[in-house]
Amino acid sequence: MPTVKQLRYLVAIADTLHFRRAAEMTHVTQPTLSGQLRELESRLGVQLVERSRARVVLTPVGKEIATLARTVLRDVQRITEVAKHGQQPLGGTIRLGVLPTLGPYLFPHILPELHDNYPDLKLYVREGMPTALMYGLEEGQLDLLLFALPVRNGDLQTTRLFREPLWIAAPADHRLADKDFADRSDLKGETVLSLERGHRLHDQVSHLCEQYGATLSLDYEGTSLDTLRQMVAMGMGLSFFPSLYVHAEILEDDQVVARQMRSHPPNRMVGMIWRKNSPSQADYLTLASLIRRILKDRVTGVTVMG
Numbered sequence: 001m002p003t004v005k006q007l008r009y010l011v012a013i014a015d016t017l018h019f020r021r022a023a024e025m026t027h028v029t030q031p032t033l034s035g036q037l038r039e040l041e042s043r044l045g046v047q048l049v050e051r052s053r054a055r056v057v058l059t060p061v062g063k064e065i066a067t068l069a070r071t072v073l074r075d076v077q078r079i080t081e082v083a084k085h086g087q088q089p090l091g092g093t094i095r096l097g098v099l100p101t102l103g104p105y106l107f108p109h110i111l112p113e114l115h116d117n118y119p120d121l122k123l124y125v126r127e128g129m130p131t132a133l134m135y136g137l138e139e140g141q142l143d144l145l146l147f148a149l150p151v152r153n154g155d156l157q158t159t160r161l162f163r164e165p166l167w168i169a170a171p172a173d174h175r176l177a178d179k180d181f182a183d184r185s186d187l188k189g190e191t192v193l194s195l196e197r198g199h200r201l202h203d204q205v206s207h208l209c210e211q212y213g214a215t216l217s218l219d220y221e222g223t224s225l226d227t228l229r230q231m232v233a234m235g236m237g238l239s240f241f242p243s244l245y246v247h248a249e250i251l252e253d254d255q256v257v258a259r260q261m262r263s264h265p266p267n268r269m270v271g272m273i274w275r276k277n278s279p280s281q282a283d284y285l286t287l288a289s290l291i292r293r294i295l296k297d298r299v300t301g302v303t304v305m306g
Contacts, residue, residue: 004076006040007069009033013049014066017056074140078279090283091120097133097142098125101201101225102270105244106146110294117290129198137273144284145273148200157276159288160305162295166204166240166266167258169232169250174257176238181262187212191237193228196221201268205240208266214238225249232256242268243301269305 012022012033023030041048048062058066098106103125114121126133126142136142138155149158168187170176176186192214194205202221209216217237222228226249228239233255241250241258250258274284296304 002040002043002069004073006036006043007072009036010040010048010062010066011069011073013037013056014058014063017058019056070139077140078277090118090286093122093124094280094283094287095124095126095141095143096146097136097144098127098146099130099133099148099200100127101195101199101242101245102146102148103127105242105248106270108248109299110291113294114287114290130200131198137275140275143274143278143280144287147271147273149269149271149273151273155276156273157278157281158271158273159285160269160271161288161291162305163267163269163303165243165260165301166208166268167243167246167250167260168238169229169241169246169256169258170238171233171235172255172257173235174238176259177257179259182259183262184212187214187238190214191217193217193231193237193239194221195225195228196223201240201242204266204268208240229253229256240266244299247301271305 009022009026009028012025013019016022016025019030019034023033026033037049044065046061046065047059048065050057050059107125111123126136128136130147133142133145133147134151134153137145138153146161149160151158168176168182176182179186187209192205192209194216195202206216208214220231220236222231222239225241225245228241229249231237232239233253246258250256272284272288274281278284292304292306295302
C-alpha cells in the first residue's frame with residue numbers, strides 16, 4: 001500500500017512538475033523524493049511520471065492518482081486536527097495565512113498577549129498573495145486565513161474582525177498637507193499609485209479612482225506598501241494606505257502626509273476564514289474573540305466588529 005509520505009511527494013510533483021522544487025516543498029532531498037516515487041510506482045504497478053531532462057509530465061493515470069491523493073491527504077490532515085482539538089483548546093499549531101498588507105502591522109498588537117494567554121499555541125505564519133493563500137486553505141496546506149472580506153465560497157466559513165479605513169497619502173509638499181481631511185474634489189485629476197495586480201487592495205484602489213475621478217497609474221505599481229510610500233514621497237503620485245500601516249509607518253514620516261476622506265471614507269473589512277468542516281472551528285472563534293478584545297483595548301483607527 002502507498003504511504004502518506006509517498007502520496008505527499010506525488011502531489012508535490014503534480015503541483016510543481018519539477019523534482020527539485022517538489023523536494024524543497026516537502027523538505028527532503030531530491031534523491032529521497034525520486035526514490036520514494038519509484039517505490040510508489042513499483043507498489044502500484046503503473047508509471048506515474050514521465051521523466052526527461054527537459055520536463056516532468058504526469059501520465060494520465062498519474063494525474064488521476066494525484067487527484068485522489070489530494071483527497072486522502074486532506075482526510076489525514078483532518079484526522080490530525082480532530083486529535084489536536086481533543087487535546088487542548090488553542091494548544092497546537094495553526095498554519096495561518098495572512099496578506100502582506102496586513103500581517104506585519106497587525107501582529108505586533110496581538111501576538112504578545114496571544115502568547116501570554118495561550119503559551120502552547122504555535123502559529124506557523126505564511127504571507128502570500130490572495131490567490132495563493134486561498135489555494136493553500138482549500139487544499140489543506142493552511143488552516144486559517146487573516147483576509148479581506150467578503151469571500152464568496154460555500155465551502156468556507158468566515159467571521160468579521162474589524163473594519164479598517166483607507167487613508168489617502170501624498171508628498172509632504174502637496175496641498176493636502178494643509179488640510180485636516182481630504183475631499184473627493186482633492187483627488188479629481190490626480191495620479192494614484194497602487195500595489196501590483198493580484199492584491200485585493202489593487203482592485204479596491206482601482207474602483208476608488210473611478211469614483212473620485214482620479215487616474216490609476218499603470219506604469220508604476222508597488223510590490224509592497226513600503227515601496228508605495230517611497231514612490232509617494234518622491235512625488236510620483238498619491239496612494240491609499242490601510243489605517244494600521246498609516247499609524248505604524250506614515251504618521252512619523254516627514255516626507256509623506258496621510259489624510260482621511262471627509263465623507264464616506266473608504267475602508268476594507270478584515271476577517272478570518274477557515275474550511276467549513278474544520279474540527280477546530282471553536283478554536284478559531286475563540287481566537288477571533290481574543291483578537292477583537294485586544295484591538296478594542298489597544299488599537300486606534302479601526303472599528304472592531306461584534
